[in-house]
Amino acid sequence: MQDVSSLVDQAREGRPRAVARLISLVEGASPQLREVMAALAPLTGNAYVVGLTGSPGVGKSTSTSALVTAYRKQGKRVGVLAVDPSSPFSGGALLGDRVRMSEHASDPGVYIRSMATRGHLGGLARSAPQAIRVLDAAGCDVVLVETVGVGQSEVEIAAQADTSVVLLAPGMGDGIQAAKAGILEIGDVYVVNKADRDGADATARELNHMLGLGEARRPGDWRPPIVKTVASRAEGVDEVVEALEKHRAWMEEHGVLTERRRARAAREVESIAMTALRERIGDLHGDRRLDALAERIVAGELDPYRAADELVAGITKG
Incomplete structure (x- = not known):
């Protein structure tokens, strides 16, 4: 595991290897990614x-x-x-x-x-x-x-x-x-x-x-x-x-630069949240909750939209 604070300090000094390592952590969706982004935010x-x-x-x-x-x-x-x-x-x-x-x-x-x-x-x-x-x-x-x-x-x-x-x-x-x-x-x-x-x-x-x-x-x-x-x-x-x-x-x-950057940050947050939700939904394949909803749809007891609402509600509460 890399020392993130040390990498960030080295990157600030212009050391290309540290910059390269940080971007590699980003590209590889490293478990340290959250720590990296938290360290970079004020900079x-x-x-x-x-x-x-x-x-x-x-x-x-x-x-x-x-x-x-x-x-x-x-x-x-x-x-x-x-x-x-x-x-x-x-x-x-x-x-x-x-x-x-x-x-x-x-x-x-x-x-x-x-x-x-x-x-x-x-x-x-x-x-x-x-x-x-x-x-x-x-x-x-x-x-x-x-x-x-x-x-x-x-x-x-x-x-x-x-x-x-x-x-x-x-x-x-x-x-x-x-x-x-x-x-x-x-x-x-x-x-x-x-x-x-x-x-x-x-x-x-x-x-x-x-x-x-x-x-x-x-x-x-x-x-x-x-x-x-x-x-x-x-x-x-x-x-x-x-x-x-x-x-x-x-x-x-005209205040456009600040607005563009705010919109960019909002899209980034949305993308990260959607990725997290997709991963949680992907983990449900073979899960009894998903199978149970599918059975109710086939039986005519539930429509797919209501089923999706129930699934999302269950994921977000969990």
């Missing part, structure tokens, strides 16, 4: 969480790496959660994103962690909220969360980030796909990457048009900017950082 709330999402091939990893460089030039500590598809063999992350960001591997001010989705839909790993909390407590000023790139199910990032960045690229039909995916509803900043390719201006215009067709905005509401970049050459990246800082300032001014 969180300082990191700015930026989510990057978009279809495969738009350059998310390259853009993330370029943002890391830009933030490091400002002297900020940066954490990166690169959510990879799960290996069908081991269930672990395929680590592609980490390989592409290897230029930052020797920088003590950068922590990069690949996480596997483990079959969880929405483009994120189930344990991502707790991993973000670890990086926050470890002193990261900015946490960049790069989603797996699964296309139309990636809207979950909006629930986990302070600011969501949606990346598109010309020639991929992304504009139309974005409308289908509902991805236009989650972006706070839009980035047309690979802007040196033909069609970049057209993609930006189409995106601007579709944003204009969205919900009517009141004076003072945030209008998502569209930034063109060539991330592989770091072109336009400073403009992305500027857009992110403007969005953060707007959220702080």
Whole structure:
């Protein structure tokens, strides 16, 4: 068993092994997880969480790496959660994103962690909220969360980030796909990457048009900017950082940042509670209470909804 308080102290000092161990405890749903979260709670709330999402091939990893460089030039500590598809063999992350960001591997001010989705839909790993909390407590000023790139199910990032960045690229039909995916509803900043390719201006215009067709905005509401970049050459990246800082300032001014974080915490609590309930229900298979309810349904004495109410009441009282 690890000494959690010692691990937390080491993580605060920026020791990558301690951060790695804490995230491993989170991913593995360790029996020490509650102790870890209790120790981290007073240390969180300082990191700015930026989510990057978009279809495969738009350059998310390259853009993330370029943002890391830009933030490091400002002297900020940066954490990166690169959510990879799960290996069908081991269930672990395929680590592609980490390989592409290897230029930052020797920088003590950068922590990069690949996480596997483990079959969880929405483009994120189930344990991502707790991993973000670890990086926050470890002193990261900015946490960049790069989603797996699964296309139309990636809207979950909006629930986990302070600011969501949606990346598109010309020639991929992304504009139309974005409308289908509902991805236009989650972006706070839009980035047309690979802007040196033909069609970049057209993609930006189409995106601007579709944003204009969205919900009517009141004076003072945030209008998502569209930034063109060539991330592989770091072109336009400073403009992305500027857009992110403007969005953060707007959220702080209008109380949106606090509200988003409150909603995020509420969803996290709900998820933990639902997981606990599912585990308790799973333990009932073969239990006499469940069999008895099933018999009453078959006999016509009880409907499934009433049976479910009785089951939930019995579990929560127990």
